[in-house]
Amino acid sequence: MKLFACVLLLSGFFIVLAALVLLTSLQQRFAFVAAGFCVEVLGLVLLTQSYKSMTEEQR
Protein backbone atom coordinates (compact mmCIF):
# COMPACT_ATOMS: atom_id res chain seq x y z
CA MET A 1 0.00 0.00 0.00
CA LYS A 2 2.89 2.36 0.83
CA LEU A 3 4.52 1.67 -2.51
CA PHE A 4 1.24 2.31 -4.33
CA ALA A 5 0.83 5.56 -2.38
CA CYS A 6 4.32 6.69 -3.44
CA VAL A 7 3.53 5.78 -7.04
CA LEU A 8 0.39 7.93 -6.80
CA LEU A 9 2.44 10.85 -5.45
CA LEU A 10 4.87 10.56 -8.35
CA SER A 11 2.03 10.14 -10.86
CA GLY A 12 0.44 13.36 -9.66
CA PHE A 13 3.75 15.14 -10.14
CA PHE A 14 4.11 13.81 -13.68
CA ILE A 15 0.55 14.93 -14.53
CA VAL A 16 1.58 18.44 -13.45
CA LEU A 17 4.71 18.27 -15.60
CA ALA A 18 2.68 16.96 -18.53
CA ALA A 19 0.30 19.91 -18.16
CA LEU A 20 3.23 22.29 -18.52
CA VAL A 21 4.67 20.55 -21.56
CA LEU A 22 1.53 19.62 -23.49
CA LEU A 23 -0.85 22.51 -22.81
CA THR A 24 -0.56 26.21 -23.51
CA SER A 25 -3.74 27.85 -22.21
CA LEU A 26 -3.65 28.99 -18.57
CA GLN A 27 -7.11 27.56 -17.84
CA GLN A 28 -6.26 24.13 -19.23
CA ARG A 29 -3.01 24.09 -17.32
CA PHE A 30 -4.83 25.03 -14.11
CA ALA A 31 -7.29 22.19 -14.62
CA PHE A 32 -4.55 19.62 -15.20
CA VAL A 33 -2.37 20.92 -12.38
CA ALA A 34 -5.43 20.67 -10.11
CA ALA A 35 -5.97 17.09 -11.30
CA GLY A 36 -2.33 16.26 -10.58
CA PHE A 37 -2.73 17.78 -7.14
CA CYS A 38 -5.77 15.60 -6.45
CA VAL A 39 -3.77 12.49 -7.36
CA GLU A 40 -0.98 13.62 -5.02
CA VAL A 41 -3.44 14.22 -2.19
CA LEU A 42 -4.87 10.74 -2.80
CA GLY A 43 -1.36 9.29 -2.49
CA LEU A 44 -0.76 11.27 0.69
CA VAL A 45 -4.04 10.06 2.22
CA LEU A 46 -3.18 6.46 1.33
CA LEU A 47 0.31 6.76 2.82
CA THR A 48 -1.11 8.28 6.00
CA GLN A 49 -3.75 5.56 6.26
CA SER A 50 -1.18 2.81 5.83
CA TYR A 51 0.94 4.18 8.70
CA LYS A 52 -2.16 4.77 10.80
CA SER A 53 -3.26 1.16 10.43
CA MET A 54 0.31 0.01 11.16
CA THR A 55 0.29 2.01 14.42
CA GLU A 56 -3.05 0.48 15.39
CA GLU A 57 -1.81 -3.05 14.67
CA GLN A 58 1.32 -2.50 16.78
CA ARG A 59 -0.82 -1.27 19.68
Added chain:
Amino acid sequence: MNLELSLFSILLVPFAAAGLALIHQGLGRSRSAAHAMLASLCALAVSAIVFVLFGSAWAGSVGGATHSFLAGGAHWDWLGAAPFLARGISFDGSDAAGLSRSLELCLELFAVGLGAIIPLSAGADRWRLGPICLSSALLGGVTFPIFAHWVWGGGWLAQLAANFGIPSFTDAGGAGVVQVVGGLTALSVAWIAGPRRGKYSDDGIPAAIPGHNIVLVLFGCILALVGWTGLDAAASILFYGAGPQQVVGVAINAILAASAGCLAAVAITRSRYHKPDASLSANGWIAGLVAGSASCAMISPLVAIFIGAIAGVLATYTIEAFELHLRVDDPGGAVSVHALAGIWGLIALGLFGHFSQGTRGGHLLAQLVGISALLGFMLPLIHAGNLLLNRFSTYRVDDDGHRLGMDVRELGAGAYPEFVIHADEFVPR
Protein backbone atom coordinates in the same frame (compact mmCIF):
# COMPACT_ATOMS: atom_id res chain seq x y z
CA MET B 1 24.07 43.62 -4.09
CA ASN B 2 24.70 45.16 -0.68
CA LEU B 3 27.60 43.13 0.75
CA GLU B 4 27.44 44.39 4.34
CA LEU B 5 23.68 43.99 4.59
CA SER B 6 23.66 40.48 3.12
CA LEU B 7 26.55 39.34 5.35
CA PHE B 8 24.90 40.83 8.44
CA SER B 9 21.60 39.10 7.54
CA ILE B 10 23.33 35.75 6.96
CA LEU B 11 25.04 35.93 10.35
CA LEU B 12 21.63 36.25 12.03
CA VAL B 13 20.41 32.91 10.65
CA PRO B 14 22.03 30.71 13.37
CA PHE B 15 19.68 32.38 15.88
CA ALA B 16 16.82 30.61 14.10
CA ALA B 17 18.58 27.27 14.61
CA ALA B 18 19.18 28.11 18.28
CA GLY B 19 15.53 29.06 18.67
CA LEU B 20 14.26 25.85 17.09
CA ALA B 21 16.65 23.77 19.20
CA LEU B 22 15.33 25.38 22.40
CA ILE B 23 11.73 24.92 21.25
CA HIS B 24 12.26 21.23 20.48
CA GLN B 25 13.97 20.39 23.74
CA GLY B 26 11.42 22.40 25.74
CA LEU B 27 8.48 20.62 24.08
CA GLY B 28 10.04 17.20 24.75
CA ARG B 29 10.35 15.37 28.04
CA SER B 30 12.88 16.40 30.69
CA ARG B 31 14.54 13.00 30.49
CA SER B 32 15.42 13.62 26.83
CA ALA B 33 16.45 17.29 27.11
CA ALA B 34 20.24 16.89 26.80
CA HIS B 35 19.76 14.41 23.97
CA ALA B 36 17.53 16.89 22.12
CA MET B 37 20.12 19.68 22.37
CA LEU B 38 23.02 17.41 21.38
CA ALA B 39 20.92 16.06 18.49
CA SER B 40 20.38 19.65 17.28
CA LEU B 41 24.12 20.31 17.37
CA CYS B 42 24.89 17.02 15.59
CA ALA B 43 22.22 17.63 12.93
CA LEU B 44 23.62 21.08 12.28
CA ALA B 45 27.21 19.82 12.20
CA VAL B 46 26.60 16.82 9.94
CA SER B 47 24.36 18.68 7.49
CA ALA B 48 26.84 21.57 7.26
CA ILE B 49 29.83 19.33 6.54
CA VAL B 50 27.97 17.09 4.08
CA PHE B 51 26.52 20.14 2.33
CA VAL B 52 29.97 21.67 1.78
CA LEU B 53 31.44 18.32 0.66
CA PHE B 54 28.67 17.26 -1.76
CA GLY B 55 25.46 19.24 -1.46
CA SER B 56 26.79 22.61 -2.54
CA ALA B 57 27.92 21.06 -5.84
CA TRP B 58 24.40 19.79 -6.53
CA ALA B 59 22.72 22.97 -5.26
CA GLY B 60 24.81 24.95 -7.76
CA SER B 61 24.15 28.57 -8.58
CA VAL B 62 22.49 30.66 -11.28
CA GLY B 63 24.69 30.58 -14.36
CA GLY B 64 26.86 27.76 -13.00
CA ALA B 65 27.44 24.30 -14.47
CA THR B 66 24.37 22.05 -14.36
CA HIS B 67 23.06 18.61 -15.27
CA SER B 68 20.18 19.11 -17.70
CA PHE B 69 18.31 17.42 -20.53
CA LEU B 70 15.94 18.38 -23.33
CA ALA B 71 12.42 16.94 -23.27
CA GLY B 72 9.12 18.19 -24.67
CA GLY B 73 10.91 21.15 -26.21
CA ALA B 74 12.00 22.39 -22.79
CA HIS B 75 15.38 22.58 -21.12
CA TRP B 76 15.12 20.67 -17.80
CA ASP B 77 17.83 21.86 -15.47
CA TRP B 78 17.52 19.36 -12.63
CA LEU B 79 20.83 19.32 -10.73
CA GLY B 80 23.83 21.54 -10.21
CA ALA B 81 27.22 20.33 -11.47
CA ALA B 82 29.67 22.55 -9.62
CA PRO B 83 32.92 20.99 -8.35
CA PHE B 84 32.67 18.98 -5.12
CA LEU B 85 34.17 20.20 -1.82
CA ALA B 86 33.21 23.78 -2.79
CA ARG B 87 36.39 23.94 -4.90
CA GLY B 88 34.73 26.15 -7.49
CA ILE B 89 34.24 29.02 -5.04
CA SER B 90 36.96 31.55 -4.40
CA PHE B 91 37.12 33.13 -0.96
CA ASP B 92 39.89 35.64 -1.72
CA GLY B 93 37.49 38.35 -2.95
CA SER B 94 39.24 38.58 -6.31
CA ASP B 95 36.02 38.63 -8.35
CA ALA B 96 32.43 39.71 -7.79
CA ALA B 97 30.93 36.39 -8.93
CA GLY B 98 33.09 34.50 -6.43
CA LEU B 99 32.00 36.84 -3.65
CA SER B 100 28.33 36.39 -4.51
CA ARG B 101 28.70 32.60 -4.69
CA SER B 102 30.56 32.45 -1.37
CA LEU B 103 27.75 34.43 0.28
CA GLU B 104 25.19 32.04 -1.22
CA LEU B 105 27.17 29.08 0.11
CA CYS B 106 27.31 30.65 3.57
CA LEU B 107 23.55 31.27 3.59
CA GLU B 108 22.73 27.78 2.29
CA LEU B 109 25.06 26.30 4.92
CA PHE B 110 23.06 27.88 7.74
CA ALA B 111 19.76 27.18 5.97
CA VAL B 112 20.51 23.48 5.59
CA GLY B 113 21.37 23.33 9.30
CA LEU B 114 18.03 24.91 10.10
CA GLY B 115 16.28 22.42 7.82
CA ALA B 116 18.06 19.50 9.51
CA ILE B 117 16.92 20.61 12.97
CA ILE B 118 13.22 20.67 11.98
CA PRO B 119 12.66 16.85 11.90
CA LEU B 120 14.13 16.44 15.42
CA SER B 121 10.88 17.79 16.76
CA ALA B 122 8.86 14.98 15.17
CA GLY B 123 11.23 12.28 16.45
CA ALA B 124 11.60 13.70 19.97
CA ASP B 125 11.97 11.23 22.85
CA ARG B 126 12.53 8.21 20.59
CA TRP B 127 14.78 8.98 17.58
CA ARG B 128 18.34 7.71 18.17
CA LEU B 129 21.40 9.92 17.71
CA GLY B 130 23.14 7.78 15.06
CA PRO B 131 20.15 7.72 12.69
CA ILE B 132 19.65 11.47 13.33
CA CYS B 133 23.15 12.05 11.93
CA LEU B 134 22.44 9.78 8.94
CA SER B 135 19.15 11.52 8.17
CA SER B 136 20.84 14.93 8.48
CA ALA B 137 23.47 13.77 6.00
CA LEU B 138 20.69 12.75 3.60
CA LEU B 139 19.08 16.16 3.94
CA GLY B 140 22.35 18.08 3.63
CA GLY B 141 23.74 15.96 0.81
CA VAL B 142 20.72 15.10 -1.33
CA THR B 143 17.23 16.40 -0.62
CA PHE B 144 17.95 20.03 0.31
CA PRO B 145 20.48 20.58 -2.52
CA ILE B 146 18.08 19.21 -5.15
CA PHE B 147 15.22 21.53 -4.26
CA ALA B 148 17.58 24.45 -3.52
CA HIS B 149 18.96 24.05 -7.04
CA TRP B 150 15.50 23.95 -8.58
CA VAL B 151 14.50 27.20 -6.87
CA TRP B 152 17.59 29.21 -5.87
CA GLY B 153 20.21 27.71 -8.19
CA GLY B 154 18.54 28.45 -11.51
CA GLY B 155 16.91 25.01 -11.88
CA TRP B 156 13.76 24.15 -13.82
CA LEU B 157 11.38 25.76 -11.30
CA ALA B 158 13.33 29.00 -11.61
CA GLN B 159 13.13 28.70 -15.41
CA LEU B 160 9.37 28.20 -15.80
CA ALA B 161 9.18 31.60 -17.50
CA ALA B 162 11.79 30.75 -20.11
CA ASN B 163 10.51 27.23 -20.79
CA PHE B 164 6.74 27.43 -20.41
CA GLY B 165 5.77 31.10 -20.54
CA ILE B 166 4.47 31.26 -16.98
CA PRO B 167 6.20 33.18 -14.17
CA SER B 168 8.93 31.33 -12.30
CA PHE B 169 8.31 29.67 -8.95
CA THR B 170 9.24 32.10 -6.19
CA ASP B 171 10.38 31.39 -2.65
CA ALA B 172 12.00 34.52 -1.28
CA GLY B 173 12.67 33.35 2.28
CA GLY B 174 12.99 29.59 2.00
CA ALA B 175 9.45 28.53 2.96
CA GLY B 176 9.67 25.70 0.42
CA VAL B 177 13.42 25.14 0.19
CA VAL B 178 14.03 25.02 3.94
CA GLN B 179 10.73 24.72 5.81
CA VAL B 180 8.65 22.38 3.66
CA VAL B 181 11.62 20.11 2.90
CA GLY B 182 12.36 19.98 6.66
CA GLY B 183 8.68 19.51 7.51
CA LEU B 184 8.24 16.64 5.04
CA THR B 185 11.35 14.99 6.52
CA ALA B 186 9.69 15.40 9.92
CA LEU B 187 6.57 13.64 8.63
CA SER B 188 8.66 10.78 7.27
CA VAL B 189 10.54 10.45 10.59
CA ALA B 190 7.30 10.50 12.61
CA TRP B 191 5.91 7.69 10.42
CA ILE B 192 9.06 5.57 10.63
CA ALA B 193 9.78 6.07 14.35
CA GLY B 194 6.12 5.56 15.29
CA PRO B 195 4.43 7.11 18.33
CA ARG B 196 6.09 7.35 21.74
CA ARG B 197 5.32 4.48 24.11
CA GLY B 198 2.24 5.37 26.11
CA LYS B 199 1.10 8.03 23.66
CA TYR B 200 -1.99 6.10 22.57
CA SER B 201 -4.21 4.00 24.81
CA ASP B 202 -5.63 0.65 23.70
CA ASP B 203 -8.72 2.36 22.33
CA GLY B 204 -6.59 4.87 20.37
CA ILE B 205 -7.09 7.93 22.58
CA PRO B 206 -3.90 10.04 22.64
CA ALA B 207 -2.42 10.92 26.03
CA ALA B 208 -1.21 14.48 26.61
CA ILE B 209 2.57 14.45 27.14
CA PRO B 210 3.30 18.10 27.99
CA GLY B 211 6.61 19.76 27.23
CA HIS B 212 8.95 20.07 30.21
CA ASN B 213 10.12 23.68 29.87
CA ILE B 214 7.74 26.12 28.28
CA VAL B 215 9.92 29.11 29.27
CA LEU B 216 12.70 27.90 26.98
CA VAL B 217 10.13 27.26 24.23
CA LEU B 218 8.91 30.85 24.39
CA PHE B 219 12.45 32.23 24.57
CA GLY B 220 13.23 30.10 21.52
CA CYS B 221 10.42 31.89 19.68
CA ILE B 222 12.12 35.26 20.23
CA LEU B 223 15.47 33.90 19.04
CA ALA B 224 13.75 32.35 16.01
CA LEU B 225 12.32 35.75 15.04
CA VAL B 226 15.84 37.23 14.86
CA GLY B 227 17.11 34.30 12.81
CA TRP B 228 14.11 34.22 10.49
CA THR B 229 14.46 37.92 9.76
CA GLY B 230 18.07 37.25 8.76
CA LEU B 231 17.15 34.26 6.61
CA ASP B 232 14.33 36.09 4.83
CA ALA B 233 16.46 39.18 4.25
CA ALA B 234 19.57 37.33 3.10
CA ALA B 235 17.67 35.06 0.68
CA SER B 236 15.74 38.03 -0.72
CA ILE B 237 18.96 39.96 -1.33
CA LEU B 238 21.03 37.09 -2.76
CA PHE B 239 18.43 35.24 -4.84
CA TYR B 240 15.85 37.91 -5.71
CA GLY B 241 17.94 41.11 -5.73
CA ALA B 242 16.11 42.89 -2.90
CA GLY B 243 17.49 46.30 -1.93
CA PRO B 244 17.93 47.85 1.54
CA GLN B 245 14.43 49.37 1.51
CA GLN B 246 12.82 46.01 0.79
CA VAL B 247 14.89 44.45 3.59
CA VAL B 248 13.25 46.83 6.07
CA GLY B 249 9.90 45.58 4.74
CA VAL B 250 11.09 41.99 5.20
CA ALA B 251 11.87 42.62 8.88
CA ILE B 252 8.52 44.33 9.47
CA ASN B 253 6.60 41.56 7.68
CA ALA B 254 8.43 38.84 9.63
CA ILE B 255 7.43 40.20 13.04
CA LEU B 256 3.88 40.97 11.87
CA ALA B 257 3.33 37.46 10.47
CA ALA B 258 4.74 35.87 13.63
CA SER B 259 2.63 38.11 15.87
CA ALA B 260 -0.56 37.38 13.93
CA GLY B 261 0.15 33.65 14.01
CA CYS B 262 0.75 33.70 17.76
CA LEU B 263 -2.31 35.85 18.53
CA ALA B 264 -4.52 33.65 16.35
CA ALA B 265 -3.35 30.59 18.30
CA VAL B 266 -3.86 32.41 21.63
CA ALA B 267 -7.41 33.40 20.61
CA ILE B 268 -8.34 29.93 19.36
CA THR B 269 -6.95 28.05 22.37
CA ARG B 270 -8.54 30.56 24.74
CA SER B 271 -11.93 30.15 23.12
CA ARG B 272 -11.66 26.35 23.06
CA TYR B 273 -10.00 25.62 26.41
CA HIS B 274 -10.85 28.87 28.29
CA LYS B 275 -7.13 29.58 28.77
CA PRO B 276 -4.44 30.22 26.16
CA ASP B 277 -2.18 27.25 25.48
CA ALA B 278 1.47 28.36 25.62
CA SER B 279 2.93 25.57 23.46
CA LEU B 280 0.30 25.93 20.72
CA SER B 281 0.77 29.71 20.81
CA ALA B 282 4.52 29.20 20.34
CA ASN B 283 3.72 26.94 17.39
CA GLY B 284 1.45 29.67 16.00
CA TRP B 285 4.35 32.14 16.23
CA ILE B 286 6.68 29.85 14.28
CA ALA B 287 3.94 28.98 11.77
CA GLY B 288 3.49 32.72 11.13
CA LEU B 289 7.22 33.12 10.54
CA VAL B 290 7.29 30.13 8.19
CA ALA B 291 4.28 31.21 6.14
CA GLY B 292 5.44 34.81 5.93
CA SER B 293 8.91 33.85 4.73
CA ALA B 294 7.80 32.78 1.22
CA SER B 295 6.61 36.24 0.31
CA CYS B 296 8.57 38.31 2.83
CA ALA B 297 9.77 41.02 0.41
CA MET B 298 6.71 41.01 -1.85
CA ILE B 299 3.73 41.74 0.39
CA SER B 300 2.34 44.67 2.36
CA PRO B 301 2.29 44.58 6.18
CA LEU B 302 -1.49 44.07 6.17
CA VAL B 303 -1.15 40.98 3.98
CA ALA B 304 1.66 39.70 6.24
CA ILE B 305 -0.75 39.90 9.19
CA PHE B 306 -3.40 37.97 7.24
CA ILE B 307 -0.95 35.28 6.10
CA GLY B 308 0.43 34.88 9.63
CA ALA B 309 -3.04 34.68 11.18
CA ILE B 310 -4.18 31.95 8.79
CA ALA B 311 -0.94 30.05 9.47
CA GLY B 312 -1.61 30.27 13.22
CA VAL B 313 -5.15 28.94 12.76
CA LEU B 314 -3.90 26.19 10.43
CA ALA B 315 -1.16 25.09 12.84
CA THR B 316 -3.46 25.04 15.86
CA TYR B 317 -6.10 22.84 14.25
CA THR B 318 -3.82 20.54 12.23
CA ILE B 319 -1.53 19.72 15.18
CA GLU B 320 -4.59 18.29 16.92
CA ALA B 321 -5.81 16.56 13.75
CA PHE B 322 -2.46 14.87 13.17
CA GLU B 323 -2.34 13.62 16.75
CA LEU B 324 -5.98 12.68 17.18
CA HIS B 325 -7.13 11.44 13.78
CA LEU B 326 -3.99 10.49 11.86
CA ARG B 327 -2.00 8.95 14.76
CA VAL B 328 1.08 10.99 13.89
CA ASP B 329 2.95 11.61 17.14
CA ASP B 330 4.78 14.86 16.43
CA PRO B 331 5.65 16.35 19.86
CA GLY B 332 6.77 19.72 18.47
CA GLY B 333 4.18 20.02 15.70
CA ALA B 334 6.87 20.24 13.00
CA VAL B 335 4.67 18.84 10.23
CA SER B 336 1.96 21.45 10.78
CA VAL B 337 4.24 24.33 11.62
CA HIS B 338 6.86 23.83 8.90
CA ALA B 339 5.31 21.75 6.09
CA LEU B 340 1.69 22.93 6.10
CA ALA B 341 2.36 26.56 7.04
CA GLY B 342 5.15 26.63 4.44
CA ILE B 343 2.80 25.35 1.74
CA TRP B 344 0.20 27.95 2.77
CA GLY B 345 2.90 30.63 2.55
CA LEU B 346 3.82 29.55 -0.98
CA ILE B 347 0.17 29.63 -2.08
CA ALA B 348 -0.35 33.00 -0.37
CA LEU B 349 2.57 34.44 -2.35
CA GLY B 350 0.77 33.47 -5.57
CA LEU B 351 -2.47 35.00 -4.29
CA PHE B 352 -1.24 38.25 -2.73
CA GLY B 353 2.37 38.90 -3.81
CA HIS B 354 3.38 42.10 -5.61
CA PHE B 355 5.09 41.19 -8.88
CA SER B 356 6.41 43.51 -11.56
CA GLN B 357 5.70 41.01 -14.35
CA GLY B 358 3.23 38.23 -15.11
CA THR B 359 -0.46 37.72 -14.33
CA ARG B 360 -1.86 36.77 -10.94
CA GLY B 361 -3.12 33.45 -12.39
CA GLY B 362 0.30 32.69 -13.85
CA HIS B 363 2.04 33.29 -10.52
CA LEU B 364 -0.47 31.13 -8.68
CA LEU B 365 0.03 28.35 -11.24
CA ALA B 366 3.81 28.56 -10.81
CA GLN B 367 3.47 28.29 -7.04
CA LEU B 368 1.18 25.24 -7.41
CA VAL B 369 3.73 23.59 -9.71
CA GLY B 370 6.42 24.13 -7.05
CA ILE B 371 4.22 22.72 -4.27
CA SER B 372 3.38 19.76 -6.50
CA ALA B 373 7.12 19.11 -6.89
CA LEU B 374 7.50 19.17 -3.12
CA LEU B 375 4.67 16.71 -2.49
CA GLY B 376 4.97 14.56 -5.58
CA PHE B 377 8.73 14.27 -5.94
CA MET B 378 10.48 15.44 -2.78
CA LEU B 379 8.24 13.57 -0.30
CA PRO B 380 8.72 10.13 -1.96
CA LEU B 381 12.46 10.83 -2.27
CA ILE B 382 12.76 11.90 1.36
CA HIS B 383 10.66 8.99 2.60
CA ALA B 384 12.48 6.39 0.48
CA GLY B 385 15.82 7.73 1.73
CA ASN B 386 14.76 7.61 5.36
CA LEU B 387 13.24 4.12 5.00
CA LEU B 388 16.53 2.94 3.53
CA LEU B 389 18.53 4.49 6.38
CA ASN B 390 16.13 2.90 8.88
CA ARG B 391 17.11 -0.50 7.44
CA PHE B 392 20.77 0.14 8.22
CA SER B 393 20.27 1.80 11.58
CA THR B 394 16.90 1.56 13.32
CA TYR B 395 15.43 4.99 14.01
CA ARG B 396 13.32 4.02 17.02
CA VAL B 397 15.00 3.55 20.38
CA ASP B 398 14.49 0.24 22.22
CA ASP B 399 12.15 -0.29 25.18
CA ASP B 400 14.87 0.68 27.67
CA GLY B 401 15.19 4.01 25.92
CA HIS B 402 11.47 4.63 26.28
CA ARG B 403 11.58 3.73 29.96
CA LEU B 404 14.79 5.52 30.97
CA GLY B 405 14.62 8.43 28.56
CA MET B 406 17.00 9.28 25.76
CA ASP B 407 19.49 11.07 28.01
CA VAL B 408 20.34 8.06 30.17
CA ARG B 409 19.93 5.53 27.34
CA GLU B 410 22.09 7.29 24.77
CA LEU B 411 24.25 9.76 26.71
CA GLY B 412 24.61 7.97 30.03
CA ALA B 413 23.49 10.93 32.13
CA GLY B 414 20.45 13.17 32.43
CA ALA B 415 20.21 16.88 31.68
CA TYR B 416 19.15 17.69 35.23
CA PRO B 417 21.08 15.25 37.46
CA GLU B 418 20.39 17.07 40.76
CA PHE B 419 16.64 16.60 40.52
CA VAL B 420 14.43 13.56 40.68
CA ILE B 421 12.10 14.53 37.89
CA HIS B 422 10.44 11.29 36.86
CA ALA B 423 9.63 8.54 39.26
CA ASP B 424 9.27 5.58 36.91
CA GLU B 425 13.05 4.94 36.85
CA PHE B 426 12.79 4.03 40.50
CA VAL B 427 9.79 1.76 40.32
CA PRO B 428 10.92 -1.74 41.44
CA ARG B 429 10.80 -4.26 38.60
